[in-house]
Amino acid sequence: xxxxxxxxxxxxGIDEMMAADERVYIIGEDVGKRGGVxxxxxxxxxxxxxxRVIDSPLAESIIVGSSIGxxxxxxRPIAEIQFADFIFPAFNQIVSEAARIRxxxxxxxxxxxxxxxxxxxxxxxxxxxxxxxxxxxxxxPGLKVVVPSTxxxxxxxxxxxxxxxxxxxxxxxxxxxxxxxxxxxxxDYRVPIGVADVKREGSDMTVxxxxxxxxxxxxxxxxxxxxxxxxEVVDLRTLRPLDKETILNSVRKTxxxxxxxxxxxxxxxxxxxxxxxxxxxxxxxxxxxMRVAGADVPAMPFSPPLEEAFMPSTEKIAAxxxxxxxx
Amino acid sequence: xxxxxxxxxxxxRLMLLARLLDERTWQLNRQGKAPFVISCQGHEAAQVGAAYxxxxxxxxxxxxxxxxxxxxxxxxxxLDHMLGLLGRADDPNSGGRQMxxxxxxxxxxxxxxxxxxxxxxxxxxxxxxxxxxxGDDAVVWTSFGEGTxxxxxxxxxxxxxxxxxxxxxxxxxxxxxxxxxxxxxQMGIENVADRAAGYGFPGVxxxxxxxxxxxxxxxAAVERARRGEGPTxxxxxxxxxxxHSSDDNERTYRSPDELKAxxxxxxxTRFTDYLMVEGILDEASQKRxxxxxxxxxxxxxxxxxxxxxxxxATLERHVxxxxxx
Numbered sequence: 001x002x003x004x005x006x007x008x009x010x011x012x013g014i015d016e017m018m019a020a021d022e023r024v025y026i027i028g029e030d031v032g033k034r035g036g037v038x039x040x041x042x043x044x045x046x047x048x049x050x051x052r053v054i055d056s057p058l059a060e061s062i063i064v065g066s067s068i069g070x071x072x073x074x075x076r077p078i079a080e081i082q083f084a085d086f087i088f089p090a091f092n093q094i095v096s097e098a099a100r101i102r103x104x105x106x107x108x109x110x111x112x113x114x115x116x117x118x119x120x121x122x123x124x125x126x127x128x129x130x131x132x133x134x135x136x137x138x139x140x141p142g143l144k145v146v147v148p149s150t151x152x153x154x155x156x157x158x159x160x161x162x163x164x165x166x167x168x169x170x171x172x173x174x175x176x177x178x179x180x181x182x183x184x185x186x187x188d189y190r191v192p193i194g195v196a197d198v199k200r201e202g203s204d205m206t207v208x209x210x211x212x213x214x215x216x217x218x219x220x221x222x223x224x225x226x227x228x229x230x231x232e233v234v235d236l237r238t239l240r241p242l243d244k245e246t247i248l249n250s251v252r253k254t255x256x257x258x259x260x261x262x263x264x265x266x267x268x269x270x271x272x273x274x275x276x277x278x279x280x281x282x283x284x285x286x287x288x289x290m291r292v293a294g295a296d297v298p299a300m301p302f303s304p305p306l307e308e309a310f311m312p313s314t315e316k317i318a319a320x321x322x323x324x325x326x327x
Numbered sequence: 328x329x330x331x332x333x334x335x336x337x338x339x340r341l342m343l344l345a346r347l348l349d350e351r352t353w354q355l356n357r358q359g360k361a362p363f364v365i366s367c368q369g370h371e372a373a374q375v376g377a378a379y380x381x382x383x384x385x386x387x388x389x390x391x392x393x394x395x396x397x398x399x400x401x402x403x404x405x406l407d408h409m410l411g412l413l414g415r416a417d418d419p420n421s422g423g424r425q426m427x428x429x430x431x432x433x434x435x436x437x438x439x440x441x442x443x444x445x446x447x448x449x450x451x452x453x454x455x456x457x458x459x460x461x462g463d464d465a466v467v468w469t470s471f472g473e474g475t476x477x478x479x480x481x482x483x484x485x486x487x488x489x490x491x492x493x494x495x496x497x498x499x500x501x502x503x504x505x506x507x508x509x510x511x512x513q514m515g516i517e518n519v520a521d522r523a524a525g526y527g528f529p530g531v532x533x534x535x536x537x538x539x540x541x542x543x544x545x546x547a548a549v550e551r552a553r554r555g556e557g558p559t560x561x562x563x564x565x566x567x568x569x570x571h572s573s574d575d576n577e578r579t580y581r582s583p584d585e586l587k588a589x590x591x592x593x594x595x596t597r598f599t600d601y602l603m604v605e606g607i608l609d610e611a612s613q614k615r616x617x618x619x620x621x622x623x624x625x626x627x628x629x630x631x632x633x634x635x636x637x638x639x640a641t642l643e644r645h646v647x648x649x650x651x652x
Contacts, residue, residue: 025460051459051460052460054456054491056487057483057486057487057490059479059483059486059487061449061479061480061483062449062452062480062483062484062486062487064449065446065448065449065450065452065453065480065483065484066449066450066452066453066456066484066487067453068449068450068453069389069438069449069450069451069452069453069454069455069456069457070453070454070456070457070460071453072438072450072453072454073387073453073454073457073458073461074457074461075457075460075461077453089479092443092446092480093446093449093480096441096443096446097441097446097450100441101439102645102646102647102648103424103645103646104421104424104425104429104431104439104441105420105421105431105433105439105645106418106421106422106424106644106645107644107645107649108431108432108433108439109431109433109438109439110648141646142646142647144647165647165648166647166648241647
């Protein structure tokens with residue numbers, strides 16, 4: 001079984017789907033010869049040609065809007081937004097169009113498409129190359145939101161997303177692209193959308209996370225283990241639809257919950273998790289539902305001390321774990 | 328295709344049907360039965376002329392809310408329209424989910440659209456891209472008003488179509504007003520069609536009150552697209568004979584003189600006069616067609632009023648696919 005990093009696993013999944021289904025195509029900025037600014041689509045234009053790996057004009061709304069049209073025609077577009085920060089010109093197309101087309105046509109039309117976008121900070125990307133945008137989209141019925149955090153999950157989830165009959169936002173943490181390596185089977189497999197994964201078992205508290213903070217949480221859990229606290233780390237993998245069963249089962253077992261995410265704390269994805277947990281398993285809780293999240297400032301600054309001050313980290317998460325363990 | 332006598336009579340009947348059906352929707356609005364009406368009156372020649380050049384069920388139609396006569400030409404029935412107007416369960420557009428005149432009909436390749444204007448135009452370019460990728464023989468036609476031509480999505484869509492030479496017909500129905508805002512406050516040019524040069528394809532201005540002229544321009548654009556030669560922007564200069572919608576009052580921004588003047592250019596009167604002069608229509612046949620059309624509309628009205636409303640239990644259906652692949 002080959003070892004791959006996150007972006008190689010995503011590329012492998014896309015490549016296999018394009019080889020198997022000629023309806024699958026890629027459209028985005030610099031996805032052709034350049035292979036994308038992060039090189040996720042590297043080599044695919046040579047294999048599939050310029051009409052299946054399409055360098056779009058520099059305009060996000062048409063990347064998504066044209067993909068919606070093609071999906072309604074019967075194609076399976078993979079639209080790449082170069083940075084999640086640049087997705088907002090396409091917000092109307094995603095939220096008012098892609099998300100609502102099945103509903104507003106009473107099930108007559110569907111939009112089977114994937115919108116891929118690298119998100120997250122810690123790479124000196126500053127205000128406009130670092131954002132976490134998942135909460136805007138996870139709010140919207142009709143959309144699915146997927147965030148893979150390991151190479152195995154990334155390949156299985158991208159394939160499941162391409163096959164999915166509904167629009168899927170596929171957010172890839174850009175700092176994980178080359179940081180995280182893992183075994184990825186060469187054979188065909190899927191990781192189903194809507195299923196979370198317990199990445200580390202533990203009995204004393206539950207950490208819910210995705211993206212870079214998932215890996216920071218796993219590191220912090222090792223520190224706490226040395227201190228005698230066993231932390232269970234749940235990788236959400238899909239933010240919508242949410243795998244409530246896995247989350248609630250873990251909370252029933254541990255009685256304590258910490259939510260770690262990089263987006264701004266206020267009304268970020270952790271807010272909904274906290275609400276669901278307190279509504280559905282309140283009697284199992286043995287402490288406050290806590291959050292470690294990005295600062296409530298408009299965006300992540302460029303200069304390293306400011307960037308570090310914004311970002312969650314292994315240390316910040318470990319500190320929160322210790323506080324929660326004290327209850 | 329050369330228009331024969333029968334074609335002209337069919338076009339006349341469609342224009343009249345659109346007008347009288349539209350008038351009926353206003354009556355139902357005034358009776359308190361239809362909460363919202365948006366009208367095609369004054370656009371009938373442009374819409375029938377354009378849609379008559381398409382092959383229903385083969386070509387793709389990405390319309391906007393004023394396109395009742397387009398829908399009827401492609402294959403919508405008066406009952407289909409009435410079911411949508413009254414929010415009935417069997418409304419083919421949306422099952423009563425969308426406001427009236429937000430058209431959709433999957434079997435006829437009429438693509439669902441929304442209310443934020445211009446958001447449908449990128450879908451047309453995407454359909455054009457898919458047609459080209461698949462090597463299909465279809466073309467895609469999309470429409471919008473001159474006000475909507477200010478939207479970035481319209482620019483982005485035309486630009487993509489120009490880059491990849493896509494089989495798209497962009498059809499601008501210019502009636503001079505975006506609700507209350509006149510064209511001179513919308514753009515610094517006289518003709519929307521002039522913009523086509525900036526995208527690298529032809530732009531054509533036609534008299535939108537002349538059904539034959541619109542048909543000929545659209546047929547040429549369709550043939551060009553089918554030959555793989557790329558998109559065309561057609562601008563049809565139309566009239567808006569009603570308020571923007573049943574919630575608007577055009578007398579607050581259009582002068583009595585202007586409102587009187589546009590009546591004299593009514594496209595239906597113009598086509599009727601032409602057919603009479605050509606000897607294709609006479610008083611008797613005109614009366615007979617009108618009676619037949621009214622009978623259709625009366626029947627559709629009665630059937631739609633009797634048709635069931637949606638079951639509230641269906642509220643949460645069709646958010647996601649119900650039978651996953």
